[in-house]
Amino acid sequence: MEVAVGATSGVTISESIVERACVKLRYAIADEAVARSNFAGDLPDMLEALEVIQPAMDKAEMRPLSEGPEQEWLMEVKKTAGMIVGMVEELQDTRSHAAATMTARMLLPPLATMKNDMATKVAETKKRVMKIHEYCHRFLTGNLCDITDPMEVVDAISSKIRDQRITGPVFEEALVLGRGPDRESIMAVLLPSAERNITKEHITILPIFGIAGSGKTTLAQMVFSNTHSLQVYHFRVWVNVSVELDFHAVGESIIRQISGTEGGQEEISHAFSDVEGMEHIMKHLHRLLSGKKVLLVLDDLWEEDPIQLQLLKSMLSTLGDKVDVIVTTCNQAIARKICTIEPYRLNPLSDDTCWEIIKKSIHFEKEDKEEELEKIGREMASKCRGLPSTARAYARVIGSSRHAREWKTAKEINIARYSSAFLTLELSYRSMPPDLRLCIVYYCEIFPNGHNILKDDLIHQWMALDHIRPSEILSATQIAEEYITRLLDLSFLQTVKLDNASGKNDKSEILFTVHHIAHELMRQVHAGRSIYWVATNHHGKLDVTHDDQLRALRCVGCSKVEFNEDSFSRKKCLRVLELKESSMLKLPDSICKLRHLRYLKISEFAGLVTLPQSFGDLNNLFHIDLLGCSGLQKLPESFGKLISLVHVNLSGCSGLAALPESFGDLFNLSHVNLSRCHGLIELPKPLQKLSKLVHLDLSFWSCFEGIGKSLGGLTSLEHLNLSHPCCHLPQHRSCLEGLKDGLCKLANLRYLNLSMCLNSIFYYHQSQEDSLQYIGSLSRLEHLDLSHNTFLFYLPKSLCDLNKLHTLDLSGCIRIKKIGETKSLKIIKDLNKCLGLERCQLVVGADEGAYSSSSNLAQLEVVDCKELEISCLERLKSLEEAQRVRLIQKQKVERLKLCWEVGEAGGSLKVEENDLLGELVPPNSLQFLEICGYGGVTCLPAWWIPSISSHLSNLVEVTMEDFPRCMVLPPLGLLPNLERLVLRNMVRITRIDAGELSGGYREAFSRLSKFTIDDMENLKEFKFVSIDELSIQKCPLLTFGPLPPRAQRLLISDCDQAMSSSGKIRGIDGMEGPSAPVAELVVESCNVPLGDWSLLHHLPGLCSLTISNCHNITSSPEITRALSCLQSLCFSQCYEPMESLPAFLCDLTSLQQLAIIGCYGIESLPEGIVDKLTGLKALYTWDCPELEKLCGSKENKQKLAHIPIKFEKFGTSKTSVHPAEI
DSSP: HHHHHHHHHHHHHHOOOOOOHHHHHHHHHTTTHHSSSTTTTTTHHHHHHHHHHHHHHHHHHOOOOOSHHHHHHHHHHHHHEEEEHHHHHHHHHHHHHHHHHOOOOOGGHHHHHHHHEEEEEEHHHHHHHHHHHHHIIIIIIITTTOOHHHEEEEHHHHHHHHHHOOSSOOOOOOOOOOOOHHHHHHHHHHHHHHSSSSOOOEEEEEEOOSTTTSSHHHHHHHTTTTTTTTTSSEEEEEEEESSSHHHHHHHHHHHHHHHHTHHHHHHHHHHHHHHTTHHHHHHHHHHTTOOOEEEEEEEEEEOOOHHHHHHHHHHTTTTSEEEEEEEEEEHHHHHHHHSSOOOOOOOOHHHHHHHHHHHHHOOOOOOOGGHHHHHHHHHHHHTTTTTTHHHHHHHHHTTTOOHHHHOOOOOSSSSSGGGGHHHHHHHHHHHHHOHHHHHHHHHHSSTTTTTEEEHHHHHHHHHHSSSSOOOOOSSSHHHHHHHHHHHHHSSSEEEOOOOOOOOOTTTTEEEEEEHHHHHHHHHHOOOOOOOOOEEEOOOOEEOOOOTOOEEEEEEGGGEEOOOTTTTTTTTTTTTEEEEEEEEEEOGGGGGGGGGOEEEEEEEEEOOOOOOOGGGGGGGTEEEOOOTTTTTTTOOGGGGGGGGTEEEEOOOOOOOOOOOOOOOOOOOTTEEEEEETOTSSBOEEEGGGGOOOOOOOOOOSSSOBTTTHHHHTTTOOOEEEEEOOOOOHHHHHHHHHHHHHHTTTTOTTOOEEEOOTTHHHHTOOOOOOOHHHGGGGGGOOOOOEEEETTTTBOOOHHHHHHHGOOEEOOOOOOTTEEEEEEOOOOOEEOOOGGOTTTTTTEEEEEOOSTOOOOGGGGEEEEEEEEOOEEEEOOOOOHHHEEEEEEEOOGGGTOOEEEOOOOOOTTTTTSSSSSHHHHOOOOOOOOEEEEESSSSSSBOOTTTTSSTHHHHHHTTTEEEEOOOOOOBBBBOOGGGOOOOOEEEEOTTTTEEOOOOOTSSSTTTTTTTTTOOOEEEEEEEEEEOOOOEEEEEEESSTTTTTOOOOOOOEEEEEEOOOOHHHOOOOOOOOOOOOOOOOOOOOEEEEEESSSSSSGOOOGGOTTTEEEEESSSOOOOOOOOOHHTTTOOEEEEEEEESSSSBBBBGGGGGOOOOEEEEEESSSSOBOOTTTTTHHHHHTEEEEEEEHHHHHHHTTTHHHHHTTTSSSSSSEEOOOOOOOOOOOOTT
């Protein structure tokens, strides 16, 4: 098999190279100048020959490498096609050079020579093309007839995978290790969904994805076999899908398993063999599964077509009234397309677990004499890279052997070839488009196994080699992004975390490596001579073999390599060149002759002082990297001639004191890295001319002079790194303070890194919010890095205005106290390092895509602060997210607020509110709890049980508001130390009864001192225990009946029926009249006349009354008698102008204090008020100009001389006054 793989892979490489040659020839033939040349007729002949050769290449490359002459022919085809590409590009070069110098008559003879040389080269190339064409016609055509078609080879691999991957729910549980937590995670997602009755989304599709051999099928088997936990399902069905998705086969398999009859197969096949068979299958399934709960496993799904996957989802959605589907797949793209909740990534196992699998598989028992075997075994386990299938492959090779020599031999075997992932990756590779195959082959040929590379570097190398070409719709960069995504989805590429110790501080950079099995596969399948060359720690001179065909050269550790002036003179086709680690002082001038060079990386050449003066001749160069060339003192003026440059990395070029003026001529430049360029004392002025500059890295910078003004001119910037300034002098601080004047003008910024940039400012200045307020003007900002600003206490309020901000890095901000709400924020990094954090507000954010998860909730795993607010909880898609937060363990949390968006609650939620609330168990340190926007019908989380009295013994205040559907409240009486309770805007609540809320607790509400009920439009009944203060607002249907509220202070607002419908006091259910009679009453916004306030008849102990914003304050004799004990009275914000104070005041003989606030038009006092109110001790007025004038008249001044009068002008903002205020 390995030989066949090697042979067939060349088809992709050869085909792609020949197709490039044809494209180049067509371009040259269409060129008018070429058409006038003496070799114009040769080009169409070559094109015609190549087009004839192409169909034969597929079959020729199906031969194993050891068979027939066609492999040599293929190698010659690849070489000749490469020569054609180089020849046409050289022709373009010659014409370009001629056009630039045609006015110089002295150069005509050399130009003529160049044309003659080209004609000779074209003629020689044509001979080679004709030779391979003739060979193909005479010797290969007949021999290829019996060779398998390439698609048949793909089908053969598919069939082999299908045969090897026939699976079912049965597995050897004893050999499965390390997947227990994964099983529990899957169960935690499925069971809460299955245990609910029919939900709004009756289908849940949970994909499990990961590289082949990681144990996806085994994990699904573990879940499927957990019969005790899965009793909630009526049926459990396992379907092995494999490479080809067959809807009929899936449907028939489900029917057969549910019906439980083997004989049903013939019946199904016979009945559904017609065109409408699928419709019959669906009807049959509907009859079988109607009203049932079903767990379905679709194992090993390969189908990528989104239309087919959508049809599959539609089919599954008709199965039963509640369907939970587990899908296993090797392709993350499939997982994204098929899922309804966040796909589950199956991560690799630890090396220790792999060793345990090996030991268990071979029944290894450690003895003293076998310590050497264990050492070898652990080395084998580390080579498994976390794949249990590889561990079992090692176990099969070892068998029962207990000899160290055989174990060492087994360890050295290329075990990747025996892994189940090998065949899977091979089929994935064959399914790739040719250009993508070229991209991955290039990586594996030029870079060793385990090598890491930055994403931009990899893409630019692909582009430099023409492996990525723009289409009519997409740019080369967009296609590169698609390629990267595809390689990640198929596990060919893997992301690597940047090492913080590396000194890199641009956290937006993405690092990749190729999976070790994919790397081994690519090394095997690419047959023939490479067009790339790698020299590692090479000694002596560079090899010049095949120089005329070389496209990429990577020379690593080349301090021993002897470069001379002609080292690169013959490498005319070179497009990618990387030279690393050398002490040479000067580059060979021949580098400047590499006209086709597009990507140049010269890194860690510490002794390099300057670049050749002719460096500007590399006019095709678009990426240059001079990383770590610390001795480089200047760039040549010709650098400005590199007008194709888009990417310049001068990081670590600490010897550079300035950039040449011509640097500003690089009008295509978009990416500049000046990190660690300590020789720059100011931002180079040429940068101001770069209108396309979008990425600027100044990390570890020293260019302080005028930095704010200089940055302000770079208005196209989208990415700016100002981290780690080398700030040592006092004047540097003032320069940093000026940063805000420039940064506020960068309206296009999407990434801003200010790590450690603010310390020298905030160490001396405390007005931090003002210093950072400008950040709010950066409306497009998506990523903000404020890490390691150790003197940062507060974030600016303007941060809340950044609607696109999704990542905020606060790692190392040890003194930060508060994180405010930012609705778009998805990621807050390293909050565990914010040791001073007191308050955190997190808005749950859904990632892009219809089925993505609100993964940012996981950020709270490391948060433990005094105040925690979580909003937009309706965006959560699984209970597992809430479980991972482990809220119960956050012992610093004293104040907790949980919010759903009002309007979203009750909609299409992935997680039921009550289930979610049940997972968010508060810690016992909690003192204040607020729940807003809850959309469930009942609010009875699982943790609200009798034992809550001991668990939440510190909870003193609860607020619940905006519950649009809730009809049942939790037993709040179980909270033993509850002091304040607020219930607001609960339209379905019609009754509040202390007995029903007590939870059977005899001491329920014994410490409650204040109860607020607000905006309960359907509340009709209220019965409660005695409390200190009761506030009832906007409850239009509420009546107290025969038992008035028992509160020392009672506020009633917008509750007309409550004031006018009270009946006779009598005991109810053993409860007599108020044991704590109302002493203080505040009535606001009442439309019922004061004379009809029947409630006043039942408040015999009333001492204080405030009437605010009420319509008619005309009393009646009955009401006046009810107020006979009143000592304090306040009129506030009289709804209508009053000509005189109410006459019934004269009958309130016990009145001692009278306050009048915001009442206009009072021009007279009631007759006899002075004589009758002999006990009146104080009169207070606020904002009553007429009354103030009246009392200040000579006549009344004398009458009221014995009463202290106080006049204030507070304006209309003061609406009421309480006795305490008086």
